[in-house]
Amino acid sequence: MSRFWKIALIVVAVLVVAAVGVRLLHKPAAGPRAQAGAAAGKDGPGAKEADPVPVTVEPVSVQNVPVYLTALGTVQALNTVTVSPQIGGLLMKLNFTEGQEVTKGQVLAEIDPRSLQASYDQAAARKRQDAAQLATARSNLARSLDLAKQGYISKQDMDTLQNTVSQYEATVAADEAAINDAKVQLGYTKVIAPISGMAGIRGVDPGNIVTTSSSIVTLTEVHPINVIFPLPEQNVELVRSSQQRGEPLEVAALDSAGSKVIAGKGVLKVINNQIDTSTGTFNLKAEFPNEENALFPGQFVNVRMKVNTVQGGLVIPSQAVQRGPDGDYVYQLQPSDSTVKMQPVTTGQEVGDSHVMVTQGLKTGDQVVTEGQFRLKPGSKVKALKPGEVPAAPTEEELKKVAKDKKAGGRGGRRG
Incomplete structure (x- = not known):
């Protein structure tokens, strides 16, 4: 019986060796994907680049940027x-x-x-x-x-x-x-x-007997009208120095969303003479002509007061700014090789409804991506489109791939 098992094992080993030999002799030629991988192995990492990602790029512009302080104010009748x-x-x-x-x-x-x-x-x-x-x-x-x-x-x-x-x-x-x-x-x-x-x-x-304690009616003077609003105590010197320049500080009243001016032409009239120690704020009073009765006593409004103008500020579209775990950043175009890098920035005053001033991270002449950031990661090859040209919307597969790549990249990839 032992001799039989020895012969069976020898036959099985011969068959396995023969099958491996046949598979090696008949190995199919490498396909396009395998050839691309081989080429990448020979030519280095740069050879495995996908098609350039179409993105909209806009240059950093230079503007005189007004600086505003904002607060929530209460409308108060003049008398x-x-x-x-x-x-x-x-x-x-x-x-x-x-x-x-x-x-x-x-x-x-x-x-x-x-x-x-x-x-x-x-x-x-x-x-x-x-x-x-x-x-x-x-x-x-x-x-x-x-x-x-x-x-x-x-x-x-x-x-x-x-x-x-x-x-x-x-x-x-x-x-x-x-x-x-x-x-x-x-x-x-x-x-x-x-x-x-x-x-x-x-x-x-009419017809009632009135006395000197009877109230006939209350009159409120609304032309002009006042708005009382608080500011943090750290803004005292800024407001005082701006007022001492001699020109009245311009104040505007905005709606509850802070997006629409409902009353302009306001000027700062009074800076209160003390700081509220319980809140760390000081009150200011602005006066508005209120010619169109846009402001009503007791109304809450968002207040925007212009205190300064930055000459030659660097401005970019707000949509270019992305928020990451380490702060704000933009994708900056590298013209030398048409790639992008993740550039940390510090933003300041908003400029209108669609732009923002950058105080650190960029300089005049730099170009930033405003559309198509979802497809990008540091080092991505891009095809720069002119302002106004918008890249095609991403497919579901692209969104999944970008999410997977960013997750794989982790914090270190975002910092790059």
């Missing part, structure tokens, strides 16, 4: 007045419409004047009565002067006549004061707007 009557009485009429613009001196309401008119008439009549008595006393004094010279009237009687004239003069003066007071009180029956502004919701209705 707010609660209009109350200065006398009590029956409210007969309201001469304004809620929400209406009223002017200073306009009659807003009318209170029943009849009782005060009667008081005024009584004061006037009393004055006329006392004035007649004063005239009589003066006439008696004048006639007595001639008789006194002839010795017919004693000095005591002359003193009495003189004192009577003085007494009636004082009475007439008191009557004049009473008339003026009655006239003032009568004038209070017409409630006058103390400022120009927008009328709010009325607090009383």
